Amino acid sequence: MKFWIGVTNNEWFNFLSTRLPDEVNFWQPGGTSFRAIESGEPFLFKLHSPLNFITGGGYFVCHSVLPISLVWEAFGEKNGAEDFESFCARIIRLRRQIRRVEIDPLIGCVILTKPFFFKEEEWIPVPEDWSPNIVQGKTYYTDGVIGAALWSKVQERLERNRELFTIEAKGVAEEGPLYGSEYITRARLGQGSFRVLVTEIYNRQCAITQERTLPVLDAAHIKPYGKSGPHKINNGLLLRTDLHKLFDLGYITLTTDFHVEVSKCIKEEYENGRDYYALHGKELNLPSNNLYLPSHEYIEWHNQEIYKS
Secondary structure: OEEEEEEEOHHHHHHHHOOOOOEEEEEEOOOOOOOOOOOOOEEEEEEOOOOOEEEEEEEEEEEEEEEHHHHHHHHHHHHOOOOHHHHHHHHHHHOOOOOOOOOOOEEEEEEEEEEEEOOHHHOEEOOOOOOOOOOOEEEEEOOOHHHHHHHHHHHHHHHHOOOOOOOOOOOOEOOEOOOOHHHHHHOOOOHHHHHHHHHHHOOOOOOOOOOOOHHHEEEEEOOOHHHOOOOOHHHEEEEEHHHHHHHHHOOEEEOOOOEEEEOOHHHHHHOOOHHHHOOOOOEOOOOOOHHHOOOHHHHHHHHHHOOOO
């Protein structure tokens, strides 16, 4: 197994370690990409020098480059800041190379689920081969001597704190490795991770209209979270804001062969709806990976419990 040790902002770590969230955004002030590990592989936190210790970690979900406003809407305090103003101020302070004022700058988001934060007495010294010149982080492997020894120490601490942390079974589930697409479909995601993943998997365009204006796109649950609908990709759709509202209220649904169905109740109740009826029968714009397709189970639930037929 491969894992990453990322150099962590100490202020970010201290803030989150007192809150123990279900997910975190390990943000980057610039929009650089992150391809060091696959979805489902561990990402460990290393504090800035002189605190040369591994202090916790999480499991990588995905990387995305998004406007700061959307990032705050999706993750809030899980970005490691108490409010939007302090979050923005920290990013601006770190983006010294930017010479122009940006209203809604893009930042990199390394999204992690099931984060864990060790007590100070359990912090792990960095590996012997760690160079003080490392700025962002370094990859290790559990089939190497140094990587295996470090991962063993991480697992020991997770085992001792089962009541605090949800533990991955030594990086391997009973059914086999949960990496990449498999991890994304089966992982226990938080609301923010769900929102970003649905946005990316639908290529940042509405599943019905193919609208690409990001501020008006919502990650919709087919079966609402409040009705025990999970934050899972196959329970999600990326919809334009007005269509999301109509979907939640039951004026629009989808069929199990992935076509749009528009209720006659729009016209009966509002004497309008011409633009929406033009969408009736339209085939959905779906993810290219079949693992991410909307679940028939959730579609049927929506048709039976929400849709105004």
